[in-house]
Amino acid sequence: MWLDYRWSWLQPVRYYTGYVLLPAQQMSLFPSIIANWFGESAASRQQLIHENKQLQAHNLILEVKAQRLASLETENIELRELLSASEQVGDRVLVAAITAIHPDPYSRQILINRGGQDDVFIGQPVLDAYGLLGQVVDVLPQTSRVLMIADANHAIPVQINRNGVRAIAVGTGALDQLELIYVPNTTDIIVGDLLVSSGLGGRYPSGYPVAKVTQVTNVPGEQFATVYAEPSAQLDRSRHLLLVFNERAGQVPPASIWQGAK
Numbered sequence: 001m002w003l004d005y006r007w008s009w010l011q012p013v014r015y016y017t018g019y020v021l022l023p024a025q026q027m028s029l030f031p032s033i034i035a036n037w038f039g040e041s042a043a044s045r046q047q048l049i050h051e052n053k054q055l056q057a058h059n060l061i062l063e064v065k066a067q068r069l070a071s072l073e074t075e076n077i078e079l080r081e082l083l084s085a086s087e088q089v090g091d092r093v094l095v096a097a098i099t100a101i102h103p104d105p106y107s108r109q110i111l112i113n114r115g116g117q118d119d120v121f122i123g124q125p126v127l128d129a130y131g132l133l134g135q136v137v138d139v140l141p142q143t144s145r146v147l148m149i150a151d152a153n154h155a156i157p158v159q160i161n162r163n164g165v166r167a168i169a170v171g172t173g174a175l176d177q178l179e180l181i182y183v184p185n186t187t188d189i190i191v192g193d194l195l196v197s198s199g200l201g202g203r204y205p206s207g208y209p210v211a212k213v214t215q216v217t218n219v220p221g222e223q224f225a226t227v228y229a230e231p232s233a234q235l236d237r238s239r240h241l242l243l244v245f246n247e248r249a250g251q252v253p254p255a256s257i258w259q260g261a262k
Contacts, residue, residue, distance in 0.1 A: 092245040094118060096126075098238070099143065106173060108134075108151035108235070114243060115142045123203055125244040131209035131232025132156070132197055133241060149210065150175045150235055157200040158210050160193045167227075169195060169210060175235040178211050180227035185218050187225065195229055205246045209233075 100111035114120050116139050124136040126146050134154065138145035147154055154171040158180075165187055169178045183189065193213040199206025211229035218225045 093127075094120075094243040094245070096144075096241045096243055098241065106152070108148040108154075108171065108173065108175065109137070110134075110146050110148065112144050112146055112241060112243075113142070115140045115144050117141050118243075119245070120144045120243060125204050125208070125246065127208065127242040127244060128233045128238035128240070130234055130238075131211070132204065133233040133235065133238065135203065136243070146241075148175075148235055149178065149231060149233070156204060156210060157198045158195040159198040160189055161196050162193055163188055165189065166198055166200070167195070169229060172228075176230055177214075178229045178231060180213075180229060181224075183225045183227050185222065185225050189213060189216055189225070189227060191216055194232075205244065 094114060096112040096114040098110050099113050102109040102111075112126075120136055120139050122136055122139055126133045126135060132149060134146045134148035134151075136144050137147045149156055149169070149171055150173065151171045152173045156169050157166065158169045159166045167180045167183050167187075167189075169180055172179050180189075180195075191213050195210045195213065197204040197206055197208045197210055209232040211231045213227060213229045215228040216225060217227075
């Protein structure tokens with residue numbers, strides 16, 4: 001520095017010496033540059049991994065919400081159909097939801113979230129948006145058990161909507177099939193006929209859709225025809241039901257049920 005101060009002619013020498021020393025200076029800085037680069041790359045990679053995990057979690061939440069919305073849309077459609085059905089029913093109705101299905105594969109019974117506190121009674125007819133589903137067979141304060149028309153122990157008087165011919169439809173144990181028993185071979189019944197409740201016996205009100213005839217077999221020499229029908233109610237899909245309050249149905253007051261259980 002003293003020589004540089006005393007002799008100005010050394011200034012150009014110092015200036016051009018910088019070109020010679022520049023590579024050495026850059027090489028000396030290379031390790032720190034590499035270290036900083038790797039550090040920044042690692043930090044960026046960790047940040048990307050973190051952001052990717054957040055995006056995956058957010059995407060999963062959105063997919064679950066979309067599935068829930070689809071389920072709610074289906075439920076909304078079912079409730080609208082049920083509301084439409086309730087408007088066509090002349091009697092007072094109460095909406096109920098299915099909470100459980102009987103585990104026995106040979107029993108077609110369900111549990112609903114309405115009971116004696118809602119004035120539900122044994123023998124009460126149960127509908128879905130499409131037709132007659134069954135009847136209440138057991139009542140507790142907050143829940144009830146419903147025997148569906150497909151149960152092998154269930155029978156309902158019906159009549160052909162086209163001509164009024166009466167018959168008895170019994171459950172086969174299959175959710176998609178009922179059988180009409182004691183139908184004479186000469187009966188005017190064809191595939192596609194709508195079967196409705198006849199009202200006989202006083203258990204079910206008349207005029208509710210029960211099933212549609214799917215098979216009619218007349219065996220020569222036999223007294224009765226073999227007739228099968230598909231239930232109108234969606235026994236394996238409906239989640240919301242209508243409990244019908246009808247004075248003509250055989251009602252057992254909830255109070256007498258509880259007294260009998262004591």
